[in-house]
Amino acid sequence: VxxxxxxxxxxxxxxxxLGCGTVGQAVVRTLIDGARTIERAxxxxxxxxxxxxxxxARERPGIDPALLTTDPxxxxxxxxxxxxxxxxxxxxxxxxxxxxxxxxxASVVTANKQLLSRHGPELLRAAEEAGAELRFEASACxxxxxxxxxRESLLAAEIRALIGIVNGTTxxxxxxxxxxxxxYAEALARAxxxxxxxxxxxxxxxxxxxxxxxxxxxxxxxxxRVLIDDVPYEGIDHLQAEDxxxxxxxxxxxxxxxxxxxxxxxxxxxxxxxxxxxxxxxxAIGGPDNAVLLESRATRQIMLVGPGAGxxxxxxxxxxxxxxxxxxxQGSFLHNALADxxxxxxxxxxxxxxxxxxxxxxxxPGVLARVAQIFADExxxxxxxxxxxxxxxxxxxxxxxxGIEDSMQRAVARIRALDDVRDDPVMLRVLGSGExxx
Amino acid sequence: VxxxxxxxxxxxxxxxxLGCGTVGQAVVRTLIDGARTIERAxxxxxxxxxxxxxxxARERPGIDPALLTTDPxxxxxxxxxxxxxxxxxxxxxxxxxxxxxxxxxASVVTANKQLLSRHGPELLRAAEEAGAELRFEASACxxxxxxxxxRESLLAAEIRALIGIVNGTTxxxxxxxxxxxxxYAEALARAxxxxxxxxxxxxxxxxxxxxxxxxxxxxxxxxxRVLIDDVPYEGIDHLQAEDxxxxxxxxxxxxxxxxxxxxxxxxxxxxxxxxxxxxxxxxAIGGPDNAVLLESRATRQIMLVGPGAGxxxxxxxxxxxxxxxxxxxQGSFLHNALADxxxxxxxxxxxxxxxxxxxxxxxxPGVLARVAQIFADExxxxxxxxxxxxxxxxxxxxxxxxGIEDSMQRAVARIRALDDVRDDPVMLRVLGSGExxx
Numbered sequence: 001v002x003x004x005x006x007x008x009x010x011x012x013x014x015x016x017x018l019g020c021g022t023v024g025q026a027v028v029r030t031l032i033d034g035a036r037t038i039e040r041a042x043x044x045x046x047x048x049x050x051x052x053x054x055x056x057a058r059e060r061p062g063i064d065p066a067l068l069t070t071d072p073x074x075x076x077x078x079x080x081x082x083x084x085x086x087x088x089x090x091x092x093x094x095x096x097x098x099x100x101x102x103x104x105x106a107s108v109v110t111a112n113k114q115l116l117s118r119h120g121p122e123l124l125r126a127a128e129e130a131g132a133e134l135r136f137e138a139s140a141c142x143x144x145x146x147x148x149x150x151r152e153s154l155l156a157a158e159i160r161a162l163i164g165i166v167n168g169t170t171x172x173x174x175x176x177x178x179x180x181x182x183x184y185a186e187a188l189a190r191a192x193x194x195x196x197x198x199x200x201x202x203x204x205x206x207x208x209x210x211x212x213x214x215x216x217x218x219x220x221x222x223x224x225r226v227l228i229d230d231v232p233y234e235g236i237d238h239l240q241a242e243d244x245x246x247x248x249x250x251x252x253x254x255x256x257x258x259x260x261x262x263x264x265x266x267x268x269x270x271x272x273x274x275x276x277x278x279x280x281x282x283x284a285i286g287g288p289d290n291a292v293l294l295e296s297r298a299t300r301q302i303m304l305v306g307p308g309a310g311x312x313x314x315x316x317x318x319x320x321x322x323x324x325x326x327x328x329x330q331g332s333f334l335h336n337a338l339a340d341x342x343x344x345x346x347x348x349x350x351x352x353x354x355x356x357x358x359x360x361x362x363x364x365p366g367v368l369a370r371v372a373q374i375f376a377d378e379x380x381x382x383x384x385x386x387x388x389x390x391x392x393x394x395x396x397x398x399x400x401x402x403g404i405e406d407s408m409q410r411a412v413a414r415i416r417a418l419d420d421v422r423d424d425p426v427m428l429r430v431l432g433s434g435e436x437x438x
Numbered sequence: 439v440x441x442x443x444x445x446x447x448x449x450x451x452x453x454x455x456l457g458c459g460t461v462g463q464a465v466v467r468t469l470i471d472g473a474r475t476i477e478r479a480x481x482x483x484x485x486x487x488x489x490x491x492x493x494x495a496r497e498r499p500g501i502d503p504a505l506l507t508t509d510p511x512x513x514x515x516x517x518x519x520x521x522x523x524x525x526x527x528x529x530x531x532x533x534x535x536x537x538x539x540x541x542x543x544a545s546v547v548t549a550n551k552q553l554l555s556r557h558g559p560e561l562l563r564a565a566e567e568a569g570a571e572l573r574f575e576a577s578a579c580x581x582x583x584x585x586x587x588x589r590e591s592l593l594a595a596e597i598r599a600l601i602g603i604v605n606g607t608t609x610x611x612x613x614x615x616x617x618x619x620x621x622y623a624e625a626l627a628r629a630x631x632x633x634x635x636x637x638x639x640x641x642x643x644x645x646x647x648x649x650x651x652x653x654x655x656x657x658x659x660x661x662x663r664v665l666i667d668d669v670p671y672e673g674i675d676h677l678q679a680e681d682x683x684x685x686x687x688x689x690x691x692x693x694x695x696x697x698x699x700x701x702x703x704x705x706x707x708x709x710x711x712x713x714x715x716x717x718x719x720x721x722a723i724g725g726p727d728n729a730v731l732l733e734s735r736a737t738r739q740i741m742l743v744g745p746g747a748g749x750x751x752x753x754x755x756x757x758x759x760x761x762x763x764x765x766x767x768q769g770s771f772l773h774n775a776l777a778d779x780x781x782x783x784x785x786x787x788x789x790x791x792x793x794x795x796x797x798x799x800x801x802x803p804g805v806l807a808r809v810a811q812i813f814a815d816e817x818x819x820x821x822x823x824x825x826x827x828x829x830x831x832x833x834x835x836x837x838x839x840x841g842i843e844d845s846m847q848r849a850v851a852r853i854r855a856l857d858d859v860r861d862d863p864v865m866l867r868v869l870g871s872g873e874x875x876x
Contacts, residue, residue: 030736034594041593121776128773143737145591153583153758155479155766156472220772224780232786243796243864246835250822257869266784275794275868281743284722298468298754299581302744305719306737316736320591334589334658335566338559342662346704348670356713358681384688397684426681430713431695
C-alpha cells in the first residue's frame with residue numbers, strides 16, 4: 001500500500017517545512033489554496049507549519065509569522081509533524097535534518113536534486129527502516145510528473161532509454177543562440193535578465209544540474225543505483241555560435257541532452273550538448289521547456305513536456321507528493337465528484353472559437369460585400385480573406401476572429417442561402433495559438 | 439489509501455479476464471512477463487485466469503487452454519478472483535458483467551471507453567459501495583499515463599483546459615493527406631493496409647472514439663460528470679484535400695482535436711477537425727501518435743505524447759492499473775533495487791554515439807587524407823565532410839557514424855597533434871534519429 005504509515009482516516013495532518021524562500025512560499029500558498037481539494041481527496045485536513053527559516057523576523061507575504069521558527073527541532077523532532085517538506089536545498093546540514101525526521105517516522109517530501117543524487121539510496125533506506133515515505137517528484141522536471149510515471153505507471157515496463165532536456169536555462173540559451181545567431185555570452189545575459197538563469201549560472205550551464213536530475217531519473221527508470229558521480233557531464237559554456245551554425249546547415253539543432261540507456265545489461269548515463277536531428281521529437285522543444293522521452297517495448301516512445309522548474313511548478317509537485325504519502329480515496333473522490341455532477345455542461349452554441357470558412361462563389365461584384373455584411377450582422381470579425389479562381393469557380397476562404405458558435409452557425413446558414421454561393425460552405429474551427437500554443 | 443480492499447500482504451492475487459482478443463492476449467503475456475517485477479513491487483504473486491472467451495476450443499498462443507472458459511460466472515462470481523480485467527468491449531452484456539463483479543467486491547480494470555463514457559459514474563458508485571476499485575487507464579490514450587497524472591499528480595492543480603489529439607487513426611490519415619496531398623479515401627485505404635484503421639473505421643473517422651475518450655478525460659480533469667452525450671463531435675470523413683491545402687497556405691495544419699475547457703464555471707468538451715497554427719505544440723504531433731495538453735496555473739502547459747493504442751500499450755496500462763489496485767511498497771521496492779545497486783554502470787569510454795568534429799586546418803594537400811586515416815585507424819567511419827574557407831582559415835567539419843567514445847577521444851588527440859591543425863578541435867556528440875527519433 002502506498003501510504004506506509006498513513007495517519008488515521010479523517011485526522012488532520014501537520015506539514016512542517018524546511019526553508020521558506022521563493023519555492024517554500026509557493027508551497028505554503030499552494031497548500032492553503034489546495035486544502036479543500038486535498039481534504040476531499042485524502043480525507044485529511046492539512047495544517048501548515050512550523051516553517052524553518054534563517055531569519056524569523058523577515059516577513060513572508062501570506063504566511064503567519066507565528067509559524068516561522070529558527071529552531072530545526074520544532075520541525076524535525078515534533079511528533080505532531082507527520083510530513084516534512086524540504087525546500088532549503090544544499091547537502092549539509094540538510095542530509096542530517098532529513099535523516100533525523102525519517103528516523104522518528106516522519107515522511108519526507110523533498111525537491112533537493114543535489115542531495116538525492118548523492119544520498120538518495122541512503123535516505124530511501126532510512127525511510128524504509130522507519131516505515132516512512134520519501135517522495136521527490138520536485139527534484140527533477142518538477143512540472144512534469146515523470147517520477148510518478150516511472151515509479152508507478154511504467155514500473156513494470158522495462159524502460160530501455162530515457163533521453164531528456166532536463167535543464168530549462170540551457171535550453172533557453174541554446175534556443176536563443178540558434179534563433180538569433182547570438183553568442184553564448186549574450187544569450188546568457190538575456191536569460192539572466194528574464195530570470196531564466198541565476199546570477200551564478202555554473203550549476204546550470206556547466207551541466208551539473210542536468211547530471212543530478214539524470215542520476216535520479218535513471219535510478220527510478222532502471223531500478224539501479226545511479227549517483228551523480230556515475231554521470232559524466234559537459235555543459236554548454238564552451239559552445240561556439242559557429243558550431244550551432246554548422247549544425248543547422250547539416251540539419252541539426254544543438255541541445256543539452258541527458259542520455260540514459262541500457263547497454264548490454266549496464267547503465268550508461270551522460271549529459272552533453274548534442275546535435276539533434278531536426279525531425280527528432282526533442283528538436284522541437286524550445287525556450288525554457290523540459291522534455292523527457294521514455295522508451296520501452298510496450299509503450300514505444302512516450303514524451304512528457306513541460307516548463308522548467310519554478311516556484312509554482314515545484315509547489316505542484318510537492319503537493320502531489322503529499323497526496324501520495326497521505327493516500328487518496330481515489331474511488332470515493334471521483335464518485336462523489338461525479339455523483340453531484342460537478343460543474344454544468346456549457347451549451348455548445350455558447351462556446352467561442354475562431355473559424356475557417358470556404359465557399360465557392362460566382363465571381364460577381366458585391367459577393368464579398370454580402371458575405372462580409374452577414375458576418376458583421378452576426379458580430380463576427382474577419383481576420384483574413386483569400387479569393388482565388390474566376391467565374392463560377394471562384395473560391396472564397398476566410399479566417400474569422402474568435403466568435404460564438406451559434407453566431408457562426410447562423411452566418412453559415414445565411415451564406416449558404418445566398419444566390420452567389422455555389423456549393424455548401426465548409427466551416428472548420430481554428431485552434432487559438434493561446435490554446436495550448438507557445 | 440489507494441488499495442481499498444488490498445489482499446493480505448504476500449497473498450497471491452488471481453486476475454480474471456473478460457475477453458481474449460488481440461488486446462486480451464497481450465495483457466496475458468504482459469502479466470506473465472512482468473510477474474517478477476509485480477511481485478517485487480507489490481508483494482503479491484499474480485495468478486492469471488480464468489479467461490472468458492466465446493470459443494474455448496480455439497487456441498491462443500502462450501495461454502494454457504485450461505484457463506479458458508465460456509462461462510462468465512467463473513470470472514465474475516468466484517471469490518478467488520480479486521481483480522477482473524475487462525477487454526471484451528461493448529456496452530452489453532459488459533455493463534452487467536462489471537456490475538456483478540464490483541457488487542461482490544472484486545476490483546475492475548477496464549479498457550472500455552464506450553462503456554465508461556456512458557456508465558462511468560454508475561460504475562464508480564458501484565465500486566465505491568462495494569469497497570472495490572475501478573481503474574481505466576487503458577480507456578483513453580493507453581500508452582500515455584494521462585489518467586493517472588490527472589487523478590493523482592494534478593488532482594489539486596485546477597486544470598483549466600485539456601486539448602488532445604486522442605485518435606491515432608485520424609491523425610495518421612490527416613498526416614498522410616497533408617504530406618502527400620492525397621485524398622481522404624486514399625489515406626484511409628493506406629491506414630487500413632497498415633493496420634492503423636479498422637475495416638469499419640466509422641468510430642474513428644466519425645469522431646465518436648475521440649468523443650468517448652474526451653468525455654472520460656474531461657471528467658477526471660474537471661472532477662465533473664461528462665458523458666459522451668455531452669460531447670458534440672465531428673469527424674474527418676468529410677474533409678477535402680482542398681481545405682488542407684488552404685490551411686497549409688495560411689500557416690495551419692489540420693488535426694482532429696478534442697477541446698475541453700472551463701468556460702465561466704461550465705465545462706465545454708467538443709471534438710472537431712481544427713486548423714492548428716503551425717507553431718502550436720500539437721501541430722508537430724504526426725502519424726498515429728496521440729498527445730494531450732494539460733493547462734493549469736501551477737504547471738502551465740504540460741504535454742504528454744505517445745503512440746495510439748495497440749495491444750502492448752493497452753496491456754501496459756492494464757498492468758499499471760493492477761499495480762495501483764494492489765498498491766506498491768514503493769519505498770521498499772526502490773530501496774531494495776538501489777541497495778543491491780542493480781545493474782552496473784557502463785564504463786563511459788565504452789559508450790557508443792555518433793560524433794561531430796570541427797577543426798581549423800591549413801589548406802594544404804593531404805590534410806583531409808591524414809585526418810581520414812586517423813579515423814580509419816580508430817575504426818571510425820565518416821558520414822559527411824564539409825570543408826570551407828582557404829589558407830590557414832580553412833575549417834573542416836565532419837560527421838562520423840556511431841563509434842565508441844574511447845576511439846573518438848584517441849582520434850581527437852591525434853588530430854590535435856597534427857601540424858596542419860590550428861585550433862583545438864571541437865567535438866560534439868550526435869543523437870541518433872533512432873534514439874527517441876521518429
